Amino acid sequence: MWDYTDKVKEHFLNPRNVGEIVDADAVGEVGSLACGDALKLFIKLDEKKERIVDAKFQTFGCGSAIASSSALTEMVKGKTLDEALQVTNQQIADFLGGLPEEKMHCSVMGQEALEVAIAKYRGVDAPVHGHDHEAMEGELVCKCFGLTDVFLKKVIASNKLHTAEQVTHFTKAGGACGGCIPRIKELIAEVMGEEKKAVATQRPSKLTNLKKMQLIQETLENEIRPQLWADGGDLELIDIDGATVQVAFRKACAGCASSGHTAKFVQEKLREMVSEDIVVQEVQG
Amino acid sequence: MKEIYLDNNATTKVDELVFEEMRPYFCDLYGNPSSMHFFGGQVQKKVDEARARVASLLGALPDEIVFTACGTESDNAAIRSALEVFPEKRHIITTRVEHPAVLTQCRNLSRRGYRVTELNVDGEGQLDLKELEAALDDDTAIVSIMYANNETGVIFPVEEAAKMVKAKGAIFHTDAVQAVGKIPLNMAESAIDLLSISGHKLHAPKGVGVLYVRRGTPFRPLLVGGHQERGRRAGTENTASIIAMGKACELAQKHMDDENTRVLAMRDRLQAELTAAIPNTRINGGGTSRLPNTLSIAMEFVEGEGVLLLLSEKGICASSGSACTSGSLEPSHVLRAMGVPFTCAHGSIRFSLSRFTTDEEIDAVVRELPPIIRRLREMSPFGREFLDKK
Structure with a gap:
């Protein structure tokens, strides 16, 4: 059995804001039936179109996917769009008292749906993320779940992931056929390398x-x-x-x-x- | 909350009679069966009795029964043995829907230079023996095909398969963990060489298994370093659990008719009433021969973990082939091999009954599951599209 926190269980059993907003200002959809989870997020803004006054969701997925969606809608209400964009997947997980690492991809899905909804509302290009095949840019890494290097590197960097297994838990990449795991390891090395360049190298100059x-x-x-x-x-x-x-x-x-x-x-x-x-x-x- | 336990393919309740049988062998009759003194000797007699009881259930001879620690050990020992018996043969045949105890080992062996053929199944989860015939060659050391599938309950034609394999001179092994105790087996009229059983699937405790080894079938032990089990499995016997296993097999034989009449009728009623109450379902393996206790029902537009968690809130224990429950990300390898449509592969739930299941428990599932499915479909973006269309 999963070690879900009481808050995850509570949000799964009594999810907040289930349903749709017919006159929503922004709608973000990620995931698919084939992938095993999907989230459709509806956002309603105030009259000045500044703050989020209502948010609702429809989710197909496991207990933590439903709980993450419920948490997300509670978190963004009352925020401006710019404030909402600051919400990270880690904050969604923290709101729920934590998620099992294998389930972190549920929080990532919530954050993705939010980004897509806001980008669509603003009429800018949807951010690069896994599940939205049309908007995809970059190299396709995980063919099973349709995830690109750009998306994976973003999740690796923002969550400080350092093993391929963690990347699978956070994004699902490599979780099906496993064919892309070597490439994921390279991406981790690339991200770590880039970070290392940012800090001064610790390498000693001269060695016996x-x-x-x-x-x-x-x-x-x-x-x-x-x-x-x-x-x-x-x-x-x-x-x-x-x-x-x-x-x-x-x-x-x-x-x-x-x-x-x-x-x-x-x-x-x-x-x-x-x-x-x-x-x-x-x-x- | 009193549990409504419909997950008997995962594990079963230890029968009280089984527990009473094993109880004295911890604190009172703790002798080592190998000892020369009376105190060990009396335990040896009970172990012999257990061996005879297991043999009787299988229609086997007592010296064909090797006690192990679990079904997984039996599976591992069987495959390893065949490869040692035929060091020059480098081909293994199994199926895509085996239990990981067999499949993982085969896949590991394929990385060490063995050629592994995984037989496919059709949409009902059934094998095509023509595919086996085509795959068999002189290089084949062992064929391992499960007797019945743990997720769908589908029963495979292992007897025919065993005959084909024997004709080619290879060893035939079957993982019969789900079948033994549920359907009658008769090794006296069988071509099966090696057969695995697990105690905790038939009301014995966890931690004991059996490997049936046909007389005359060459065998090399996995565990060495002791004369126990006629040198086929070293290690001091788990006496209490072995004695429990014997009792469990005796009881299974006694209840075999009940399993195939009353338990079967309850399973069929559960299937009929759930299919009537829940639209858009399909029965995995429903069109072929199945174990009498297993129902795998696929429901469109829901995800299995949510269903299990909500059932669990009502005290109902079931299982799913869903990815999210296992920590893997794809639906079970069995449902994928069957080509179950992705609209419902994530929403497959397995109910597995036992002789302790009651009509009231079936009523509870029929009452509780339909509203759970309705609720989750209403919450799902796909479920809503589907409900709106109706």
């Missing part, structure tokens, strides 16, 4: 060979292996020869079709933390 080897080992132990463990994998350091680092993949990583991506990830991380010239080689051992 001994120091370098120590730093490589520390980075593997503290930074890299924990991430592999999260996906059921592991690696073993076989040898260090100058800038060449030989590793062997273990557990789920051994023989994994995407171990090439994993090796690249290890190399990127070592280059970032130790030295620009590191080359990672995968060996059997």
Whole structure:
């Protein structure tokens, strides 16, 4: 059984603002029957068209999807459109006292519907997000749920996600055939890389060979292996020869079709933390 | 709140008689059956009796019964054994709708160089044995086809399949976890080599299973390091649970007629009354042979988790093939393999009865489910479009 908070249960059993607004100023629709959840959000503005005076929803989905929709409509009432756009999926989850991580995509769906509704009202291009295929821009990453790199990177960055599993929980990407999981890992690395560039690099400027080897080992132990463990994998350091680092993949990583991506990830991380010239080689051992 | 328990394909109540049978073997008769003294010997006699009771339910010989820790262990042991018996053969055949205990293992093996064929099912969830025939070759080590499906209750033609497999010289295994105790089996007139059973699906406790190993079928143990179970499963026997398993099998044999008359009638009534009261439903596997206790009903425009949570509020325990209940994001692999339309794949609910189910419990579901579905359809954007059209 899901570990839903009392507030999630309460909003599921007694959802607020179910229904439609016939003369709504803005309507946002995301999701589909095939995807397994969908939300249609109706917004009514005051006479000056500034503040949201009413919000209603129709939702097809699980308990937390209904609770998230109910929470969203309660949260945006009384807000201006600009204020409403500041609502994040994390705030929707927080309003409900938290959601199980596997269900975070329900809160993301709520935030998406809100963005779409407001964009449509303002007559600007709908923001890029997963489920609205017509408005999609960027590279299609998850074919099963129709999600683009632009959308995924946005969710990865705003929620500080660092594993492919988390990305699946927040967006559903990779949750069906799993074919895009290697690409999701690359996107995570890209987002993390971009963030790292924003802060000053921590890499030391000059290293003795001994120091370098120590730093490589520390980075593997503290930074890299924990991430592999999260996906059921592991690696073993076989040898260090100058800038060449030989590793062997273990557990789920051994023989994994995407171990090439994993090796690249290890190399990127070592280059970032130790030295620009590191080359990672995968060996059997 | 008193539970209305209609999730017996997930697990069952331990029969009070079963519990009484096992109770002395914890604090009083705790001897090790392998010991030389009288204190262990008396437990050995009860374990032998349990073995005979299980064999009797299956129409098997006592020495064909190997006690394990669960159905999953039995499944794993069966497949591993066949691959060790035929180290040169690299092909495994199974179905797309197996329990993960079989399917996950096969998929892991396929990453280690084994060739795995997963047989398809049709819209009713039924197999086509022509596909099996085409897939079988001299490289096939083992074919593992479940006796009956846990989600839909669909019964597969395993006896015919076993004959075809034997003719090719491969080993035939069936996961009969859902079938044993619900429909009669007779290993004396069967071609099945290996058959898995789980205790907690037939009113024995969790943590005990059986692997039937036909006399003459070569077998290599999964667990080694002890002479127990004639060297086919090392480890000190879980005596109390094994004794419980024996009693549960004896009772299952006694209640077999009840299962196929009274329980079947309750299932059929539940199906008829729900289909009459709820528009736009379909019965998964309704057009083929099914277990007498299982009803999988697909309802359009609703999502299963919401249905289960609202049923649970009324004390009704059921299960769903819905993605959202399991933490995965797609409807169950069984419903997908059957090609259940996506309009209702997310809204499939499984009710599974037992001999402890009562008519009043069926009445409660017939009373409570239709308003729940109406409420969720009214809340759903698709449900509303559908209701508006009507």
